[in-house]
Amino acid sequence: MKASILAVGGELLGTDRLDTNSLVLTEVLRRRGVELVSKAVVGDDVVEIAATLGALRERAELLLVTGGLGPTRDDLTREGLARLLGRSVAVDEALWGRIERGFRKLGRRIPRVNRKQAERVDGAEMLPNRAGVAPGQRIGDAAPSPRGTTYFLFPGVPRELKVLVDDALDPWLAARAEDGAGFDQVEVRVACLPESVVEERIVPVYERFGDRDVSVLARPGEIRLRLRAGGPAVSRTPRLARMEAAVRKALGGAVFYVGAIEDGIEFEAAVGDLLTARGETVAVAESCTGGQLGQRFTATAGSSAYFAGGFLTYSNHLKMRLLGVPRETLREHGAVSKPTVLAMASGARERCGSDYGIGISGVAGPGGGTEERPVGTVHIAVAGPAAAGSHFEARFPGDRARVRQLSTQFALELLRRMLLPGETGRDLLPWSAPRGEGSA
């Protein structure tokens, strides 16, 4: 089976938006062994939508369309497909009734304009949308198309698309997959190691298993490795297990997640899980990150079990007043220094009554850098039950957003290393050392 993806929306033809929904679709196609032969983007234009779908169906049996299912007059995907197939579009009154009832239950009046979202291409099966109002649609097209194309229409809102892919597309593809053939994948996630160091360390894995079945995805402060094994289930399962073991050996304590791609947890949630398992809590004292560390800790449901609270202390005045950082420490060493972040960490820990405290202070830029402390200089400390806290000084590359993101990433890692038995934090070194960007 071959597939093509069409994204509909004038905003995707501008200079500041790219279609990223296709990546979600590509992932599930790959998992199910379906070849993606092309992608396309068109604006909100019935003729253009119909013509493009008409061209794509010449070379694919599965067309996945995102966007253009909303309530406004430039949501025209339904009309475009109907035009191609020579079918009509009409409001599905049963569906409209359900939508109305849902709104009424919430005590909400549904704007009349939303009726458009209950429009169905004649012959389409509606795909319920747990995450929003507009359902998806699946339409078969045995007659006019040479290939008997199947069309899936999805909302363009990423969150709603993901839900519909899981609920409707993936099961549909799974039911059609050839018996037993396919491939398994596992994802390994590593924080705070640079891509070059990860690549260097996994050379033995490449040598033993080849490089076709390992892909490396780099994000700021995090690397994700995808390991793949194909062929019949009986041979690919043990092969994948051997690959996984080899990667674990190569990367050691830096690995914070190994498992299915779809179960992959965020780094902050992995650290939260470690705290939960130990029945311990953490508090934060943030300067240059201004709340991002707290926001990451609390992004996960149930974080109240391990996140006590914190302080956002931008000024020296508040570092003293709220956290009890001694005036002399600030005068002697400055706000961006090891003694200051250690005092911030202890202050947060004591005032929140938590097991650990994290202090961050740095120069996020673009202004505020000096020769001694250029933009990107960040000090991070963790105070815990032991007398001596843990400290890391970094010189992060990139702009303000990048420096802040890496700061919270390394703060999480510094705490994580403290929570792992027998860990020394040694692996934090390689990230900065080759670039001369910090010291532990």
Added chain:
Amino acid sequence: MKASILAVGGELLGTDRLDTNSLVLTEVLRRRGVELVSKAVVGDDVVEIAATLGALRERAELLLVTGGLGPTRDDLTREGLARLLGRSVAVDEALWGRIERGFRKLGRRIPRVNRKQAERVDGAEMLPNRAGVAPGQRIGDAAPSPRGTTYFLFPGVPRELKVLVDDALDPWLAARAEDGAGFDQVEVRVACLPESVVEERIVPVYERFGDRDVSVLARPGEIRLRLRAGGPAVSRTPRLARMEAAVRKALGGAVFYVGAIEDGIEFEAAVGDLLTARGETVAVAESCTGGQLGQRFTATAGSSAYFAGGFLTYSNHLKMRLLGVPRETLREHGAVSKPTVLAMASGARERCGSDYGIGISGVAGPGGGTEERPVGTVHIAVAGPAAAGSHFEARFPGDRARVRQLSTQFALELLRRMLLPGETGRDLLPWSAPRGEGSA
């Protein structure tokens, strides 16, 4: 003139790369007043390239192709276009001679495989590449295409593409542009109004100017309207000004930005600018948002001018201890209540010595909801120099991330309304009222 863009390359059909070259091409098309009608991506396959170009030329007179001009056997763009046009591809010996001489001058032997890069589609004009080996090509196609399509072939390496766009495409477009023709755009940004309300209010704009030149981009808690006016400069400039005035009138105080798309500022920065202009500061006290509000305030460089600091108080204990929320308030009204967030806001304001304080407390979910306070219930308060603070209660839809994002968005809006002269916060109502989600 209408244009389409095709990116060639199997790597662009995977899960971790997107075609970004098209943004460079889109920008120059926009500048020269050429309408982009579609974009496409195909793999390294002659048949697929030829078929896609064949479909695209039905609806565009200008086809811009990137990638597939390299020396390897899967660089097939030249072959694909030649197949479509029924022409041949042959090494341009004069060009090959120049390439060889260039390499020799650098003291390098050129690999034989590079001869492929001197291949020319019969009838094409070669476009010299100052930044690399592979030249671009321009081919006219008067005969077989209904529209007399012109094809540009560009290398996929971004740096080389940019040079060729400047050297070859832009001058070609400039020479063809109708005198002064083109279009202008302006973006209007609005926070905390639902899309349906915005659509309803701008009906008069649609009625007066049509709906083709207005596009609506919805994000969580923010709507961006793009207004376009085309034609000769002498008429489009006043037309755009009239559209802008009509939209401003329709949306009133909800508008926080009007201007060029590329200058558009984030909502939190717009609020920061208001504070800066007044020489005032703000502090935060966050419960369910856990630091996100502080992180948004401090995302902008120079935010220390208006952001004092804050408190992350997840537990009742810390709300009392750090913010001075009275025990009786929590006992009588609960943590998610108007009196509690008002006390949090005042506590943050006093302890940080700022002009304003913002308190947020809510049920972000997925757990923790009750019948009285279901998931999505959020109370927000702003305390300021005036005796009575401002308060907003919402019942936000969506998951934890959405509830938290909307909470900080509405907190920013509640403060912004307080900073605008003569504003009552009345416009905050429509967002929630039709859905029964809150009261001001």
